[in-house]
Amino acid sequence: MPQSQQPIIWGLGISFSIVAIAAVVLRFWARRIKGQKLGSDDWTILVALILGLSVTIDMLIMTQLGGLGSHSEFNADGTPLNPKAAIILAKTIYALELLTWPAVGLTKISVLLMYKRIFSTPRFQIVTWIMIGVNVAWILTFTFALMFSCLPIAGPWTGTEYKCVNQEILFTVALATDVATDFLVLFLPAYEVKKLQMPLSRKILIIGIFCLGGLVSIVGVVRIHFLTTIYAFLYSSHTQPDITWLYAPTYYWTIIETNVGVLSACLPTLRPILERVTYSRQFSQLTHLFSSSSTKTGDIRLGSVEDLNSNKRPSERVSSV
Numbered sequence: 245m246p247q248s249q250q251p252i253i254w255g256l257g258i259s260f261s262i263v264a265i266a267a268v269v270l271r272f273w274a275r276r277i278k279g280q281k282l283g284s285d286d287w288t289i290l291v292a293l294i295l296g297l298s299v300t301i302d303m304l305i306m307t308q309l310g311g312l313g314s315h316s317e318f319n320a321d322g323t324p325l326n327p328k329a330a331i332i333l334a335k336t337i338y339a340l341e342l343l344t345w346p347a348v349g350l351t352k353i354s355v356l357l358m359y360k361r362i363f364s365t366p367r368f369q370i371v372t373w374i375m376i377g378v379n380v381a382w383i384l385t386f387t388f389a390l391m392f393s394c395l396p397i398a399g400p401w402t403g404t405e406y407k408c409v410n411q412e413i414l415f416t417v418a419l420a421t422d423v424a425t426d427f428l429v430l431f432l433p434a435y436e437v438k439k440l441q442m443p444l445s446r447k448i449l450i451i452g453i454f455c456l457g458g459l460v461s462i463v464g465v466v467r468i469h470f471l472t473t474i475y476a477f478l479y480s481s482h483t484q485p486d487i488t489w490l491y492a493p494t495y496y497w498t499i500i501e502t503n504v505g506v507l508s509a510c511l512p513t514l515r516p517i518l519e520r521v522t523y524s525r526q527f528s529q530l531t532h533l534f535s536s537s538s539t540k541t542g543d544i545r546l547g548s549v550e551d552l553n554s555n556k557r558p559s560e561r562v563s564s565v
Contacts (some may be wrong), residue, residue: 249313249492256496260503267510268293269518277516285357288350293367295347296502302343303495306336313492318484333488334401341390343496348422349380349383351460351505352429358512363436375432377424386418412475419471425466430458459508463501470494 268290275282306312310333317325324330353376360372391397393414399406436449470493477486 247284249489249496250307250538253313253492253499254304254308254494256499257304260499261297261300264293264296264503264506267507271510271513274514274516275365283357283361288354288357289506292350292354292502292509293506295343295350296506299340299343299347299502300499302336302339303499306333306495310336311488312495312558314488316484316486316488323443323486329551331401338397338400340495341393342387344502345386345390345418346383346503348505349379351509352425353379355392355429358509359433363433365436365546368433368436371432378428382421382425386414386421389414390418412471414423415471415543416468419464419468423461423468426458426461429454430461441563448550460505463504467494467497467501470497516530519540 271286272282275286303312309329311326311329312333319325321457356372356376356379360369362518363369389409393404394400394406394408396402396404396406398404434451440450472492474494477490
């Protein structure tokens with residue numbers, strides 16, 4: 245077994261951050277190629293990227309200066325052998341809690357705003373707004389819950405006496421509802437795609453493109469697994485907990501979730517870029533759905549797909565991104 249998980253954290257932090265940055269840059273470039281203005285979904289994913297990068301930077305500081313990914317060392321009386329590192333660890337953990345939930349939630353809101361640009365039916369617009377409200381409420385609820393989960397707030401790094409709510413319950417509920425909203429956002433457009441007048445195979449492929457966001461849901465499930473396993477171990481252990489070592493997997497899965505979420509939200513918008521590197525006409529037609537500009541009438545601009553959808557009433561048609 246390796247004696248340090250720090251190289252893993254550094255490798256994941258740098259590589260996934262590069263991927264997320266590249267995804268957003270390509271998304272903006274794709275808009276420029278098509279001569280389209282940036283929409284609210286584009287600006288929202290940019291904010292999510294900035295928060296996600298902040299999460300990664302915070303975690304790398306936690307790793308380098310706070311000892312995350314290495315084994316904890318204690319004096320005979322149970323106090324940390326390196327008190328300065330323990331203080332940095334506590335502060336960066338607190339900062340991480342305030343950054344992670346907005347980063348994850350805004351990524352989903354960006355996807356929902358993209359849906360609004362694609363599907364113009366009144367009922368779907370209402371459902372999408374409701375889901376946006378749910379995600380805003382989710383961000384605020386768990387950000388503030390974690391902000392004040394220990395009182396006084398500075399207790400963990402000042403050495404003063406403090407009390408905390410049950411952290412296991414709080415984090416488990418936060419992660420479980422995170423995964424639940426992931427799946428709701430993931431399957432939200434399925435009914436609208438089903439109504440499109442196009443071959444079944446093409447509908448399946450379009451839904452498949454939407455389902456790229458399922459990668460984030462899988463990561464969320466993995467995080468829950470690691471968290472519950474760690475808490476079970478801590479409850480069964482009678483020794484001083486090796487926190488910096490045990491919690492490392494849950495933290496580097498946080499890096500993965502925030503950055504993969506940004507990537508998944510950007511992939512459906514990259515048709516103009518893909519057109520420059522591939523001659524696949526079928527893929528171009530499919531991904532056209534996600535990068536054409538929306539129209540006031542709600543008509544769909546999808547080339548051959550437009551013809552297939554032409555028999556639908558205007559209120560039932562799909563507007564494009």
